[in-house]
Amino acid sequence: MSATVVQLNESKKQIQLTGRVLAEQKQAFHNNPLPDLNERLENLERLKKALIAQQEQFCEAIDRDFNGRSRDETLIAEMIPSIQGINYAMSNLKSWMQPDRRHVSVLFQPASNRVHYQPKGVVGIIVPWNYPMYLAVGPLVAALAAGNRAMIKMSEFTPHTSALLGNLIESTFPRDLVAVINGEADVAADFSSRPFDHLLFTGSTAVGKLVMKAASENLTPVTLELGGKSPAIIANDVPMEDAAERIAFGKALNAGQTCVAPDYVLCPSDRVNAFVDAFQDAFRKMYPTLRDNPDYTSIINERQYGRLQDYLKDARSKGAQLVEVNPANESLEDGCRKMPVTLVLNPTDDMKLMQEEIFGPILPVVPSRGLDDALQFINQRPRPLALYYFGYDRSEQKRMLEGTHSGGVCINDSLMHVAQDDLPFGGIGDSGMGHYHGKEGFLTFSHPRAVFSKQKLNSGKMVYPPHGGPLHKLVYRFFIR
Incomplete structure (x- = not known):
């Protein structure tokens, strides 16, 4: 058979x-x-x-x-x-x-x-x-x-x-x-x-x-x-080590195969190089090796692995710069489905990884001109399942919260809102309901179940027919105003 x-x-x-x-x-x-x-x-x-x-x-x-x-x-x-x-x-x-x-x-x-x-x-x-x-x-x-x-x-x-x-x-x-x-x-x-x-x-x-x-x-x-494309916003003045470490953890957990993983980073254009350096340092401390490291997870199957490789090939062909974060410079071929996190610089909207949820260890870094530019970029796209903001200025945190929609938000962290027992988890728009x-x-x-209950005394008789009497007129006088 x-x-x-x-x-x-x-x-x-x-x-x-x-x-x-x-x-x-x-x-x-x-x-x-x-x-x-x-x-x-x-x-x-x-x-x-x-x-x-x-x-x-x-x-x-x-x-x-x-x-x-x-x-x-x-x-x-x-x-x-x-x-x-x-x-x-x-x-x-x-x-x-x-x-x-x-x-x-x-x-x-x-x-x-x-x-x-x-x-x-x-x-x-x-x-x-x-x-x-x-x-x-x-x-x-x-x-x-x-x-x-x-x-x-x-x-x-x-x-x-x-x-x-x-x-x-x-x-x-x-x-x-x-x-x-x-x-x-x-x-x-x-x-x-x-x-x-x-x-x-x-x-x-x-x-x-x-x-x-x-x-x-x-x-x-x-x-x-x-799911959807959950953005991470980096403020102009946040210490880059703080933001990069927390983003690296959120992206590397389960090799990025998480519905609320940071999908792309909105970084001030003059801080992109600093983010790349800080991300590499943070990732290296967490995962000094990849291939035989039991802390680093594989891609679930060949189908998903092929999809992610296709995203990288498409981005490279369209002019992106790929920064592979592979601390020990190991070979990850020969049937190994472990993928290093790859930072994608200079991403454009026509790339597949900017059109679809990535769901893997690939992280586009989109340069921005400040918070207003970042919020506009997010609001022009479907509402994400999660939104991450890294910055300690409370007035800018408030602007971000009031100026966007998303399923959930972490301020100065990633993923952790999902683990809060007393917070609702769910999406909005394309990210769910x-x-x-x-x-x-x-x-x-x-x-x-709505339950309206009364006992013997029935005040509702005041509105029973026949209508037009003085009691009805009194009710109308007091309750229609």
């Missing part, structure tokens, strides 16, 4: 499994539509214990999927935020679940207004390959905290991690509470077309449009965590 036939058969099985599990979860939710606090806390605690118990297995599985993923990056960027997110949700869930009391106009007194937060039902979660554990667990934590059931579609590009998470979920939860679906792109397309009560997708803008279109057929609400993390995750996967 050919590999293609085997794959088609496996896809058919996974698609059939998706339908069965979705029906089971919908029935289970119907039978238990409002899990109490203790049940939700128990589910989160079970997930936490299972993840901690298998942390080394996750490091090994992700390393195998990447053909070289830093163990410490997996612990720092996937395991720690997953566990801390669970801890934060467990500490605050009781208060999140409390109904909110709202104002009642005197016209409707005596009565009360409250907002009750109900689970939506069955949540679908589509996971990308770049942080396969964290970007599955983060939405799952929010879905369970809100009292939902969840189905997780893992990426076909991380088979070892996908299998490990599937086994963990299967041994931790009943299938009608949480389930993992694996398979190729056809399984993902089928998954996004199912009538979930909410669907969260993390991935590219192009695929996000397809997911939203498929979900619209069922009127399924979506949260889209996309909706938010999760912390309380925003609970709210995203909850239905805010």
Whole structure:
């Protein structure tokens, strides 16, 4: 039997499994539509214990999927935020679940207004390959905290991690509470077309449009965590060592395969050379070698590696100057998918790397004529998922915040806003819609149900027909003004 036939058969099985599990979860939710606090806390605690118990297995599985993923990056960027997110949700869930009391106009007194937060039902979660554990667990934590059931579609590009998470979920939860679906792109397309009560997708803008279109057929609400070209602005007077070090960390983490990685730098034109020198120094201190350095991560697969090499070839052919940051001057060929960070000087708008999200260790450096010029450059382009500003002048920080739109912002840092449990994470425009993390995750996967309540005394009779009497005239006099 050919590999293609085997794959088609496996896809058919996974698609059939998706339908069965979705029906089971919908029935289970119907039978238990409002899990109490203790049940939700128990589910989160079970997930936490299972993840901690298998942390080394996750490091090994992700390393195998990447053909070289830093163990410490997996612990720092996937395991720690997953566990801390669970801890934060467990500490605050009781208060999140409390109904909110709202104002009642005197016209409707005596009565009360409250907002009750109900689970939506069955949540679908589509996971990308770049942080396969964290970007599955983060939405799952929010879905369970809100009292939902969840189905997780893992990426076909991380088979070892996908299998490990599937086994963990299967041994931790009943299938009608949480389930993992694996398979190729056809399984993902089928998954996004199912009538979930909410669907969260993390991935590219192009695929996000397809997911939203498929979900619209069922009127399924979506949260889209996309990407885009996240800029880093360097101010005229910030110490270059400070800015370069923090940008280098954000760009080199996971070899730049991060949706909020700095995509390009807007640097004052008279400081470009200083930035190049400072970036090289900072990178060299973090990664003195690359090829056999366990701290430096590989490109996920040949397809992505080829795409990134094509960006560099295109930029070189169009006049860019490429500065390869390879501290030990090592050969990285012969099947090695590790790529040095390459700074691209003199980039132009017709280059592919200035038109598409880079998602790898390539960093264009765009010269600017000051903050106003940098803000204009950003605002002429689609709204990014993240924006980074490096400068200590508070008035300029304020100008940057008030003069731009982006999903999130770091001032004098990169990436770290994503790890803040009490900040929402999400995009705007081309970089996505909706938010999760912390309380925003609970709210995203909850239905805010408005409840207006009164008892025996019925003040509403004042507006019942027949109309035109003195009581109605009095009501109009006092309330239409």
